[in-house]
Amino acid sequence: MSAEIIYGSELAQKMRDEMKEEVTALKEKNIVPGLVVILIGEDPASMSYVKGKQKASDYVGVDSELITLPEKTTQEELLELIDQLNNKSSVNGILVQLPLPDHIYEQAIIEAISPEKDVDGFHPVNIGRMMTGKDTFYPCTPYGIIKILQSKSIEIEGKHAVIIGRSNIVGKPVGQLLLNENATVTYCHSRTKDMRSYIKNADILIVAVGREHFITGEDIKEGAIVIDVGVNRTSEGTLTGDVEFDSAKEIASYITPVPKGVGPMTITMLLHNTIKSAKKANNLL
Ligand SMILES: NC(=O)C1=CN([C@@H]2O[C@H](COP(=O)(O)OP(=O)(O)OC[C@H]3O[C@@H](n4cnc5c(N)ncnc54)[C@H](OP(=O)(O)O)[C@@H]3O)[C@@H](O)[C@H]2O)C=CC1
Numbered sequence: 001m002s003a004e005i006i007y008g009s010e011l012a013q014k015m016r017d018e019m020k021e022e023v024t025a026l027k028e029k030n031i032v033p034g035l036v037v038i039l040i041g042e043d044p045a046s047m048s049y050v051k052g053k054q055k056a057s058d059y060v061g062v063d064s065e066l067i068t069l070p071e072k073t074t075q076e077e078l079l080e081l082i083d084q085l086n087n088k089s090s091v092n093g094i095l096v097q098l099p100l101p102d103h104i105y106e107q108a109i110i111e112a113i114s115p116e117k118d119v120d121g122f123h124p125v126n127i128g129r130m131m132t133g134k135d136t137f138y139p140c141t142p143y144g145i146i147k148i149l150q151s152k153s154i155e156i157e158g159k160h161a162v163i164i165g166r167s168n169i170v171g172k173p174v175g176q177l178l179l180n181e182n183a184t185v186t187y188c189h190s191r192t193k194d195m196r197s198y199i200k201n202a203d204i205l206i207v208a209v210g211r212e213h214f215i216t217g218e219d220i221k222e223g224a225i226v227i228d229v230g231v232n233r234t235s236e237g238t239l240t241g242d243v244e245f246d247s248a249k250e251i252a253s254y255i256t257p258v259p260k261g262v263g264p265m266t267i268t269m270l271l272h273n274t275i276k277s278a279k280k281a282n283n284l285l
């Protein structure tokens with residue numbers, strides 16, 4: 001058996017086309033969804049992600065502003081900027097690119113962003129809403145993964161979903177969203193004992209570790225659905241996921257590639273959240 005490859009990039013394009021129409025209609029009501037991205041320092045991977053996001057915003061018609069600040073920016077300066085943006089009505093979404101330099105306390109920044117403008121879905125209020133099954137801004141990568149599964153009408157209910165990785169931005173929230181969809185969820189992480197036994201029993205396997213070739217075809221169950229979140233740069237300078245694609249493809253029923261898998265959906269859901277925020281601010285939701 002050879003798996004069907006799910007190109008998140010194709011779903012992303014389709015959703016961006018739909019959003020573009022929606023934004024055009026909003027503009028006729030004088031509503032322009034506005035996003036501000038704050039990037040501190042000059043990390044090349046972050047700069048590349050931010051560029052992709054600017055391009056997608058332009059395509060959809062979201063008014064996106066990039067604020068780049070020097071590495072030495074203080075926590076107080078960043079908090080002051082966030083305060084200004086929280087109070088600016090033309091700004092519907094605020095994203096502070098992570099990770100931040102060591103001298104800035106990440107949690108203080110996340111909590112300073114108004115939950116109503118937290119289009120990353122990282123604020124504790126939004127995480128709490130997600131955990132209690134309420135509608136809110138869901139974290140973009142996990143939300144994109146749910147959309148990828150739904151786009152292929154893959155049933156989540158009753159399935160055993162195994163998540164490798166428990167970060168606040170990917171692993172934990174993707175498990176929560178899958179639980180909300182009635183999956184049975186197992187989290188694995190660096191302290192998990194006998195991890196391969198869980199992986200072998202996964203109907204849906206989500207891999208978010210950040211290590212090339214972490215999972216191979218031998219690890220997974222026949223017919224499993226494999227979602228590869230990892231983005232690793234190879235020694236040749238290309239991008240690759242956490243899953244050894246060629247071997248896994250022969251065992252899985254569906255698999256996402258890297259690039260062109262989850263990544264483009266992350267950006268798409270960021271735009272979705274920004275448009276949603278603009279609609280809410282104008283009492284359209
Ligand atoms: N495509 C996209 O849109 C996005 C892709 N990414 C990519 O996804 C990957 C993960 O990102 P992120 O969640 O932020 O990463 P983190 O580094 O924050 O988390 C990695 C997780 O993997 C776990 N882990 C590490 N080593 C092992 C091991 N040997 N066995 C089992 N678990 C292990 C860690 O466990 P522990 O908690 O115990 O340390 C941790 O929970 C990265 O490659 C990143 O680039 C990230 C965001 C978006």
Ligand SMILES: Nc1nc(=O)c2c([nH]1)NC[C@@H]1CN(c3ccc(C(=O)N[C@@H](CCC(=O)O)C(=O)O)cc3)C=[N+]21
Nearest residue numbers: 048049052096097098099120231259260261263264266
């Ligand atoms: N506040 C915050 N929010 C984030 O959502 C956030 C963040 N910080 N910090 C870093 C991670 C990483 N991340 C990615 C988004 C898109 C791709 C993506 O589009 N990848 C393309 C390839 C892009 C390329 O070619 O460089 C793909 O997989 O096809 C990757 C990674 C968002 N993150």
